[in-house]
Each structure stands twice: as structure tokens, then as C-alpha cells.
Amino acid sequence: MTWSQMQPLLEQASWETLIMVGWSTLIAVVLGLPLGVLLVLTDRGGLLQNVLVNKVIGQVVNIGRSMPFIILMVALMSFTRWVTGTTIGSEAAIVPLAIGGIPFFARLVETAVREVDGGLVEAVQSMGGNTWTVVRKVLVPEALPSLIASTTTTVIALIGYSAMAGTVGGGGLGDLAVRYGYQRFEPGFMWITVALLAVAISLIQFAGDYAARTLHRRGGRGGAGPRLRLLKTKEPAAADVSKVA
Amino acid sequence: MAHRHRENRAAFRGLREPEEQRPVPGAHHRAAHSTVTETHVITTSGLTKVYRSRGREVTALDGVDLHVREGEVYGVIGQSGAGKSSLIRCVNLLERPTAGTVTVAGQDLTALAGRGPRAGRELRQARSRIGMVFQHFNLLSSRTVQDNVELPLEILGKSGKERSRKALELLDLVGLADKAKAYPAQLSGGQKQRVGIARALAGDPKVLLSDEATSALDPETTRSILQLLRDLNRQLGLTVLLITHEMDVVKSVCDSAALMDRGRIVESGTVGELLATPGSELAAALFPVGGEASGDDRTVLDVTFHGEAATQPVISQLSRTYNIDISILGAAIDTVGGLQVGRMRIELPGRYEDNVVPVGFLREQGLQIDVVDERPDEPAALAPLVKEGAK
Structure with missing residues (x-):
């Protein structure tokens, strides 16, 4: 196959992957975030302690996490048809991808939110804040760097899942690699898709890490523009210390 | 401080x-x-x-x-x-x-x-x-x-x-x-x-x-x-x-x-x-004075003075009135909670029974007198706190 033959196929597939991963990530984050926060709040000693609710959500999340994605996809077929009207194509693949992503992200959110210092929660309570205030002003903003890292992990996991979704008619880069690279014996095609995926994942990881680090550094030491600062003064930390005393 | x-x-x-x-x-x-x-x-x-x-x-x-x-x-x-x-x-x-x-x-x-x-x-x-x-x-x-x-x-x-x-x-x-x-x-x-x-x-x-x-x-x-x-x-x-x-x-x-x-x-x-509370653990911890008795038949007193009493030369008066020798074991003046307080640990010759009159004299002067009898240095509840305070 020549490059001119491959190019439109690659473009189409990349676009499909982007759509599938983009939407499913969005849904996973929007629904997984409250679920993860709820897991922390309803836990023993939490602000909304409720053992029953906690157990139920925990179980649902565990089942979702432990189910192999390909089985989840098949199991959800009738639900997918009910939502999108079809079980094939990228749109249909978004449904199982999102549902697989929700518990995955929820667990990561739970871990991130648990890391937030309980003293901060207490401080907001002492100011007269209610549980919603605690979630909005403390738990989420303080866990933000970790939440961004969790989102990165989720996106990358969903790219992996999307390749599987591809094999049952979801389209996307994974599908392309299997159909052309494997079934049609076009190793060139295979390697190009692999390289594309590798580059995409590296870029996402890099961007996610950078965002998390920048936010964290703000809390850590540097201030809003760590790079600029480094250019201006050699040792901003030392300068601060001398002022402090 | x-x-x-x-x-x-x-x-x-x-x-x-x-x-x-x-x-x-x-x-x-x-x-x-x-x-x-x-x-x-x-x-x-x-x-x-x-x-x-x-x-x-x-x-x-x-x-x-x-x-x-x-x-x-x-x-x-x-x-x-x-x-x-x-x-x-x-x-x-x-x-x-x-x-x-x-x-x-x-x-x-x-x-x-x-x-x-x-x-x-x-x-x-x-x-x-x-x-x-x-x-x-x-x-x-x-x-x-x-x-x-x-x-x-x-x-x-x-x-x-x-x-x-x-x-x-x-x-x-x-x-x-x-x-x-x-x-x-x-x-x-x-x-x-x-x-x-x-x-x-x-x-x-x-x-x-x-x-x-x-x-x-x-x-x-x-x-x-x-x-x-x-x-x-x-x-x-x-x-x-x-x-x-x-x-x-x-x-x-x-x-x-x-x-x-x-x-x-x-x-x-x-x-x-x-x-002003005799024997108060808190007071003793807030304002500790040290000093050991130099012998067995001695009376050791903690004298606390604040207010007017602080300005009176009571110790020399005591010495002159009763003709006794007084040793000062420890003394300090400090501001405690905004109050100027003096505390002194003094030693009188003789046992407590022999010193009832001088002690009465000191109390009459408006001073607070605590008799130090071989009690443990610091009361139990406060001992670790005092150590920390001393750092």
C-alpha cells in the first residue's frame, strides 16, 4: 500500500479514536468524579457516613473494574442499542467505553480525595461550611493535581479499550491495525498505527504530567510561572527564606 | 521572658x-x-x-x-x-x-x-x-x-x-x-x-x-x-x-x-x-523557684509577693524583728499573665514548729507563704509540661 492510500484511512481512524476516547473520557470524568467523592464521603467517619450506600457503590465500582472490557462491551449491547440505536460504529462504542471508564476513574478519584488533609475539612466546618462547601472548596480543588493525573491515566486506559471496541465495529486506530495490519498482512500499516498510538499516548502523558506538576508546584513552591521565575532569579526559594526570617 | x-x-x-x-x-x-x-x-x-x-x-x-x-x-x-x-x-x-x-x-x-x-x-x-x-x-x-x-x-x-x-x-x-x-x-x-x-x-x-x-x-x-x-x-x-x-x-x-x-x-x-492559691500546681509551674534546703533542721518557705507587698522590705524586717539569719535559696521576679510577681525561696534556721511566729509575721505582711516540705519537686500532672517549658 502506498502512503496516499493509507493516509485517508489513517485520518479517518484517528478521528474515530479521538471521538470515542474524547466522549467516553468526558462522561467517565463527569460521572466518575461524584461517584469517587461519594465513596469517600459515605465511608466510615466520612461527612455523609452511610455504610449501606458506601458498600453498594463500592460493589458496583468493583464489578465494573473487574469485568474484562471485551465482556463488558458484549454484555452492554442491548443497553448500547437502547441509547444510540445501534451497536456498531464509534458512537455505539462510546457507551461501553464510558461505562468502563466510570468505575476506573471513580477509584482513582477516591484515592486522590482521600489524600486531602482532614484538617482542611475541619477548618471549613469550623467556618460554618456545609458538606457541599467542603466538596467544592476543599476536596476537589486540593485534590486537583491528583485528579488531573487520574484523568491522564483514564484517557490512556480508554485508548487501550478503544482498540478492543474497534474490533467489534467501533472503528478507530486499533481496528485499522487489526484489519489491515493483521488480517491483510500489511506490517507497514501496523507499525504506523502503533507509532501513532505511542506518540499520542506520550503526548497525553506529558501534557497531563505537566498540568499536574504546574498546579502542584503552585502549592509546592514556585508560584504561577515557575519557568519565568527560574529565568529571573537563580534561587527563588532561597530569596523567600531570607525574607521570611 | x-x-x-x-x-x-x-x-x-x-x-x-x-x-x-x-x-x-x-x-x-x-x-x-x-x-x-x-x-x-x-x-x-x-x-x-x-x-x-x-x-x-x-x-x-x-x-x-x-x-x-x-x-x-x-x-x-x-x-x-x-x-x-x-x-x-x-x-x-x-x-x-x-x-x-x-x-x-x-x-x-x-x-x-x-x-x-x-x-x-x-x-x-x-x-x-x-x-x-x-x-x-x-x-x-x-x-x-x-x-x-x-x-x-x-x-x-x-x-x-x-x-x-x-x-x-x-x-x-x-x-x-x-x-x-x-x-x-x-x-x-x-x-x-x-x-x-x-x-x-x-x-x-x-x-x-x-x-x-x-x-x-x-x-x-x-x-x-x-x-x-x-x-x-x-x-x-x-x-x-x-x-x-x-x-x-x-x-x-x-x-x-x-x-x-x-x-x-x-x-x-x-x-x-x-x-494566690497556696499549693496551686499551676502557680508553682507558672513560676518555679528552685533551691534545696541546706540541712535537716531548716524551714524552707516559698514567699510569693505581688501588689503592694512587693515593694516592702519584708525580709530584712523579718530578720531584724526576730533576730534570725535568713538564707535566700532562689528568687525571681517575672511577669506572669501581665502581673508582676516575685517569688523567693528562703530558708530559716530550725524546724517549722520553731518558726511559726516568723511565718505568721510574713503572712501578716500580705505575703503568700508556702511551706516547702520534702515534697517531690514537681507535681505529677505537670511534670512533663514544666520540662518542656524550660527548654
């Missing part, structure tokens, strides 16, 4: 010098600008807290009656595990008492609490009028200093303009106006605690609770934070309830103090009262 504070006061930016009067030695110069009234602003009665975990019960508070007067700095001191932390957290009901009532500014908070573990609307409103500062500052690392101070105002639903005006005003008050845009991680411990204090004041509270606010700070910073609390107490008429395990904290800022041990208040009162 406490007396040094007066000179330091002007060093704090944004805090106007209160009309300073030259302190008369031995006089209760605190009274000059004291804001203390006889109204009780925090009252707990029969406060009991029992923790249950895995079938075991731990009693953290055992019927605590506390009365904090309006405008005073009240210190609760005790070892860790004595129940201080539970006590202060029961005052704004961060911790639900098992039994007893808490009244703050005339409002029975325990009645507002409701049954469930969540704080209802009224309780939350009441909390917003009680400031609280914490040992580990508890500032949000994701927010700037100014945004941290604005947080309670956001909860109160104030407009953005009002929030930022108030926050800057408070930062100026605690001397951190130039750090408004910094993040907490860029501040030193003392600066963080100043932010914590500014934040606690944002809701214009009448009462400030301080949960070991200086325990994570070095001695120098501790002094400046205590001084700040003292100044706020004077200027704003703020009532401060603080808990601490450091005797120096009580010594330098408190009007009144209570000693806690195993969930109970063992001693309490104004610093003056405590010092």
Missing part, C-alpha cells in the same frame, strides 16, 4: 500601639487596658465526651465546667491525652459532646446540634461567628493567602468586592499585606499562622479558639504569634480560648488558666487567683 513583649509590640505592622502606661512595679498594670468583663462568653457545663471504638470506651472529657469571661485570654493546659483537644473541639461542636451543654455568646450550641452527625443550618451560622486557628494552620494549598482569608467570607455569601476589601484589611492587621498573592507553601510557619488568624477573624467573631496554635512553631515565632493574639484580644475585645501544652504560653498571654488532667479540670482561675 514575658516582660519583653512590651518592647516588641510596636514592631508589629498595622497594630496600633495601645495607650501604654508606664507599668508601676508590682501594680496590676494589666487592668489599665483590660477588656475583661464579668459576662461569661463561653460556658460549658457537665461536658462529657466518651469515644467508643471496637467496644472499648475512652472518656476524653469527664464533666468539664468551664467559664470563660468576655474579653479574656483563657488558657487550658495539660499533657497530651488530657482532653484539651476534645474540649476545644466540643466548644464549636466539631466534636459532639456525649453529655453536657456548651453555650457561646448566650447561644446554647448543643441545643442547635440536632440528632444527626451533620451540622444543621443554625449550628453552621453559630460556627461562623466563632473563629478557630489550628496547630497545623490548615490553609488550602491551592489558594493564595488572600483567597484563603476570603474563604469564610465566601461561605457567608459576601460579594467579591467586600471579600477582597475585608481580606486585605485583615492581612494588614496581621502584618502580611505584602503576601496577599503568595501561596501558603511560600510562607514560613509563623506567617502561615498569621494567615490562619486573619482567616479566623474574617467572620468578625467574638470568640477565637486556638488549638495548639503555636505548638508547631519555634520559640521566637511562638512569642510573636502570642503577642498578636494578645493585641487582637485587647484591640478587638476578642475572647480567646486557647489550649496548649506549653507553660510559657499560659505565662505570657493568659488572663485565666485551667489545668486539665484525665478529662477533668483540676485547677482553674485567673492567673492572680492561681498565684
